[in-house]
Amino acid sequence: MLCHVWENFSAEHVYRADSLGVIRNGARWATMLSLGWALARWRRIRPRSLLDNAPLAELLQHWIPMQRIPLMLERGHLRALAITASSYGTGQHVTFYDACEPIEPWARSQRQAVATRIDHAHLLASSAIPFIFPAASLRQAGHDVWFGDGSMRQTAPLAPAIHLGAQRMLVIGAGRLQEPEVERAPERRYPSIAQIAGHALSNIFLDALAVDVERMARINHTLSLLPRDALEQTPLRPIEFLMIAPSERLDDIATRHIDALPRPIRALLRGAGVGKAGPRAQGGALASYLLFEAPYTCELMALGERDAMHRAADIRAFFGWDAPQASSTAVESADDADLVQPMSYFSA
Numbered sequence: 001m002l003c004h005v006w007e008n009f010s011a012e013h014v015y016r017a018d019s020l021g022v023i024r025n026g027a028r029w030a031t032m033l034s035l036g037w038a039l040a041r042w043r044r045i046r047p048r049s050l051l052d053n054a055p056l057a058e059l060l061q062h063w064i065p066m067q068r069i070p071l072m073l074e075r076g077h078l079r080a081l082a083i084t085a086s087s088y089g090t091g092q093h094v095t096f097y098d099a100c101e102p103i104e105p106w107a108r109s110q111r112q113a114v115a116t117r118i119d120h121a122h123l124l125a126s127s128a129i130p131f132i133f134p135a136a137s138l139r140q141a142g143h144d145v146w147f148g149d150g151s152m153r154q155t156a157p158l159a160p161a162i163h164l165g166a167q168r169m170l171v172i173g174a175g176r177l178q179e180p181e182v183e184r185a186p187e188r189r190y191p192s193i194a195q196i197a198g199h200a201l202s203n204i205f206l207d208a209l210a211v212d213v214e215r216m217a218r219i220n221h222t223l224s225l226l227p228r229d230a231l232e233q234t235p236l237r238p239i240e241f242l243m244i245a246p247s248e249r250l251d252d253i254a255t256r257h258i259d260a261l262p263r264p265i266r267a268l269l270r271g272a273g274v275g276k277a278g279p280r281a282q283g284g285a286l287a288s289y290l291l292f293e294a295p296y297t298c299e300l301m302a303l304g305e306r307d308a309m310h311r312a313a314d315i316r317a318f319f320g321w322d323a324p325q326a327s328s329t330a331v332e333s334a335d336d337a338d339l340v341q342p343m344s345y346f347s348a
Contacts, residue, residue, distance in 0.1 A: 017262040080164040084150030173245030192273025198285025254288035
């Protein structure tokens with residue numbers, strides 16, 4: 001089902017991409033920016049986001065049976081689940097979690113954990129990209145609190161899994177972790193709004209994970225140097241981890257598929273400086289956050305599969321799987337790209 005969704009994705013499954021939906025929200029932003037001083041008191045015209053993600057709520061309700069989580073915890077198929085979100089009211093990063101056994105909530109600087117029953121509202125809050133999608137209201141300490149995307153103010157994205165008892169971690173990154181170093185000519189023109197926004201969003205969503213992975217590797221190395229008696233006196237413990245991240249820049253892939261976006265979205269992004277599809281297109285980073293279109297998502301799936309196949313030996317070692325006798329070695333050693341093309345999961 002997961003493959004079916006991503007192979008057949010369309011922007012209309014995530015946000016209102018029709019002209020009326022885009023104009024209704026976009027016009028409010030334009031009005032507030034130009035006449036905000038005069039209309040600031042008119043609550044009815046205050047925009048909540050650039051786009052309306054009501055279709056995403058319907059998609060999650062249809063495909064993800066959150067009511068099964070307590071049963072999975074009870075039967076031991078799942079030890080714990082955590083969803084993170086950022087509170088616009090308190091400024092804190094909050095980890096909402098549920099576990100099969102009681103786990104004491106933790107608190108760190110600007111971060112806290114809350115034990116609760118996780119539902120679709122937490123998913124919407126965790127994916128509410130700032131400015132682009134509206135904040136979601138969640139119940140916390142008896143009050144309704146507005147939350148946005150969980151990557152905001154998340155300085156230690158690996159910490160929740162460790163607090164919940166993880167001893168080994170499979171980390172799947174979204175970019176800029178294992179990309180090849182490529183010399184890029186400096187841009188002489190003043191950066192467009194799209195470039196600035198894309199840079200800011202990448203900082204929010206990508207950089208913290210890279211820093212946390214490096215931090216965990218350093219801690220593992222330091223712990224390996226400690227004698228046994230000193231190791232027993234520290235609450236720190238080594239965490240075995242396997243990290244897989246795209247070997248290509250998703251920004252560059254996105255620039256090839258900008259034309260796949262619905263026309264109203266292309267028009268909206270063009271005003272921010274996103275160019276037409278092509279190798280020299282501008283604003284690919286910003287466009288990638290809105291590119292829920294099959295040509296783009298299928299290329300991401302193909303890239304993910306190629307990257308996983310190139311790490312097949314590491315993955316088998318991490319999970320303790322025996323190497324298959326026949327086909328695996330041929331796939332790993334072959335230079336023919338056809339051997340690592342994505343499989344067809346659905347015929348329709």
